[in-house]
Amino acid sequence: MKKTVGVRAFCKCVLENGELLFSLSGEIDHHSAAYLREEMDMEIYRYKPKKLRMDFSKISFMDSAGLGLAVGRYRKAWALGGEVTVVVGKNERCGHIFQMAGLERLPGLTLEIALPIKKGSKK
């Protein structure tokens, strides 16, 4: 049985019209990312979606582990022929870090973000 001590992050998974949507919430750090990763990969391999949408707009905290989580899932979905959208919206907790990484330069990845550009961001 998985130990879930101190994992304060949640992932809701919905499959609709061939699009797989992950709605993330809570705090994404190295600790919780390990659990989220398992759950998300299971669904990606099960459905092999043509479109994957990862919604980070409701998370309360994220550090660079969230970046690794997003990129790791993108790589898996992309390898299976899917296109990926990462949704940030107006969430500054995750937006700044995603901007810093220059995520939108990855092929097949769209970043949906409604924030001004901050220092340290890669254009």
Add this chain to the structure above:
Amino acid sequence: MKKELLNQISLRLPSLSVNEGVTRSMVGGIVATLDPTVEEWSDIRCAVSEAVTNCIVHAYRGTVGVIYISVKLYADRSVQIEVRDKGCGIADIKEARQPLFTTDSEGERSGMGFSVMETFMDSLRVYSVCGKGTRVVMQKRLSEQNGRRKI
């Protein structure tokens, strides 16, 4: 001129990943007493989360060691956070601080830890000796308090 120290805490935690969140709570708790903006408070919590994660993932890889954290609050509203370990140390600090560089081969580490610390804090200093340990010192000066009566 020596800065006046208002408050400080010292923590000693085992390098278990569950303590990333514990650290954020403790550091967030003491920083909150200075009435930071939400953004300042979030940035500091994120930077310290990165530093502690480095100790867990890299410094004490494959084992569990002690992480030493100290937070000092000064009268000029600056916050100094030190995260120290007795782990494997960093061979090339300059290389380690480069964005996207990581020595993590198996996990999903993005190599952005130091970049995040540098961006979210005003200053970052890294000291390390291979085989002995690493010390990360970060500072951030909070903006002026708004509208509160001084007690």
